[in-house]
Amino acid sequence: MPVHFPLKLVGRRMLAPTVAHLSFVRDDGQPLDFVPGQFVQVHFTYADGTATRRSYSLATIHDHAIGPGEAVEIAVSYVPGGAATAMFEGLDQGDCIDASGPYGRFCLMPTDANRRYLLIGTGTGVTPYRSMLPLLEKAMAERGVEVVLLFGARTPEELLYGDEFRAFAEAHPNFRFLPCFSREMPAPGSAQDHADVRHGYVQNFLEEFAPSADTDIAYLCGNPNMVDACFEVLKERGLPVPQIRREKYVSSK
Numbered sequence: 001m002p003v004h005f006p007l008k009l010v011g012r013r014m015l016a017p018t019v020a021h022l023s024f025v026r027d028d029g030q031p032l033d034f035v036p037g038q039f040v041q042v043h044f045t046y047a048d049g050t051a052t053r054r055s056y057s058l059a060t061i062h063d064h065a066i067g068p069g070e071a072v073e074i075a076v077s078y079v080p081g082g083a084a085t086a087m088f089e090g091l092d093q094g095d096c097i098d099a100s101g102p103y104g105r106f107c108l109m110p111t112d113a114n115r116r117y118l119l120i121g122t123g124t125g126v127t128p129y130r131s132m133l134p135l136l137e138k139a140m141a142e143r144g145v146e147v148v149l150l151f152g153a154r155t156p157e158e159l160l161y162g163d164e165f166r167a168f169a170e171a172h173p174n175f176r177f178l179p180c181f182s183r184e185m186p187a188p189g190s191a192q193d194h195a196d197v198r199h200g201y202v203q204n205f206l207e208e209f210a211p212s213a214d215t216d217i218a219y220l221c222g223n224p225n226m227v228d229a230c231f232e233v234l235k236e237r238g239l240p241v242p243q244i245r246r247e248k249y250v251s252s253k
């Protein structure tokens with residue numbers, strides 16, 4: 001059941017030149033119940049006083065409620081001229097914003113009996129998958145599920161949480177992490193230079209994994225064009241629509 005609550009900013013770090021990782025705590029001392037993959041909304045006003053809101057996936061690595069005092073984390077992509085962008089950029093440590101949630105059904109299901117999850121995201125569309133890591137770890141341990149994370153970014157410096165996903169992949173043989181760079185590849189020998197790096201759009205690499213209705217449940221999150229393109233590829237491969245779960249980052253104006 002979504003509720004309204006105040007979020008106090010306690011931390012900010014840049015994940016990429018135009019993407020901020022923001023840490024808040026609930027200022028009313030209550031826990032925030034959520035299922036990884038869900039999002040919150042922030043409520044604010046335009047300069048003319050009109051009320052508006054924007055949605056942000058929870059990035060917090062957790063498998064249930066975020067306790068009082070624990071960080072409520074989101075990754076915000078700053079867009080030129082964006083109303084929420086201006087609001088977030090103007091926030092100082094200790095400032096409070098009005099939020100509500102959790103919302104959404106872009107979540108792993110306890111009834112899932114698939115052999116593999118194909119997780120596909122672009123930009124901040126990777127944050128739900130960060131949040132899901134403990135549940136994915138559990139699914140890998142308990143039912144031997146395999147996980148492939150295809151993450152689309154333009155350049156290596158835009159690979160959000162790349163070090164975390166790479167470390168998780170190295171610790172879990174059933175988890176593969178494939179960054180797909182559309183514009184610029186990592187420099188040879190650099191930290192991001194890896195056999196699993198691909199050059200191009202994520203939708204071009206789905207075939208490599210031979211998606212199948214018998215084995216796969218796919219998650220698509222982020223840029224709406226990417227979501228649509230991957231959806232078409234997966235449907236052509238015969239995945240039934242209920243096995244293709246989607247979250248499009250469209251503006252909620």
Ligand SMILES: Cc1cc2nc3c(=O)[nH]c(=O)nc-3n(C[C@H](O)[C@H](O)[C@H](O)COP(=O)(O)OP(=O)(O)OC[C@H]3O[C@@H](n4cnc5c(N)ncnc54)[C@H](O)[C@@H]3O)c2cc1C
Pocket residue numbers: 039054055056057058074075076077078079080081082083084085086124125127247248249250251252253
């Ligand atoms: C379910 C859901 C979850 C979402 N989760 C996240 C999240 O975790 N992180 C996140 O950053 N965003 C997320 N979004 C998008 C977010 O809600 C806002 O739309 C986004 O932050 C832009 O808001 P803004 O007010 O700054 O820009 P707006 O004032 O809405 O737009 C300003 C201008 O920027 C353009 N624009 C808007 N978004 C983009 C973009 N991504 N790239 C380029 N141009 C753009 C608009 O077309 C407009 O011209 C999510 C959206 C949905 C529906």
